[in-house]
Amino acid sequence: MSALFLKIMNEYIIGSIIESSDKEYSSNIGHDDYSSQEGINSARSFIHSAIKEKRQERLTRTKELYAQSRNPKNSILDNLSSRKTIQGMFSQVVSVMQDKERVPEGLLVAFREQGQNGSEEDIRNIWKSLVELGLIDSEQDDHS
């Protein structure tokens, strides 16, 4: 019972810390058992570096997307793949994969890994890669 009372008191102390005004807390910074300026600076410095890193990642991602959108080969391939059915692309991919004489083993392994999830996006990407490598005729009919 007394342990529960102490728990309530501990939560009261935490509540009072949270409810104290910024002005009041600032006047206690560095005092016994309050946060130190050094600790606050260290936390702030972490915030700056974490945000900087995030913004850098976002910038790199945006640049990549922009570069992709500016690449005419990509847009042609995107355009071609959008005209094909997933099933058609899948048949062409399987057909190429089975022709071990045309496709080097290393390439086969890489495509198998890329397509592990078997999502439509994976199939479309593998199809585009094989068209780029000249192993698939993009104009070939889905059912031929």
Next chain:
Amino acid sequence: MDNQTHYSEIEIEELIERLTDAQIGKILHVYRNKGCLERAGLTDQDVFQNVVVQALSTERPWGKGLPVEAYMIVSGKSYISNEAEKYARNICESQSDGVQIESFASEDEDYTDNVGSESFIQAWVEKILHLFADDKDASCFLEKKLAQIKRAQILILCEFTDQVYRNVEKRIKDKTRKRFPAGIPFSEAGS
């Protein structure tokens, strides 16, 4: 994530970047008083960094309107609790002779259930009651809380109005924090 109901990555960056020194100080203080080191073996900075990284990655959804301090405190408490469970398991596994298990490492909301030492509890109860020995209303409030009497009954037994109840509670919170800013040192309970 729905940008109508949750802050976006960019909004979160701005909110965290705008934290004042006092807000950061309070957040770190709460992590310490929640026993991050004693229960989970983490410093206040460890917890803070984890919460910032999770927030920036939008891993932990941040509903619009929830203030930055509240978000960081709730996330930090949750992180401490999760890590405390792992920490307790590690301690159990490493203590092959099964002697004493760290008293402070357990579920967040139940961590005081394991305080163990009756003398520790008694000493702290007395310290707190003594702090308000000259305050009749606060003494009445605390004695009833100690006896686990609910608010509605306290209002009757101590002859408080709602406003007086709130004032007394606030007085107790602030005075206890000023006297014991580090909170109740449950980590010392077993020693």
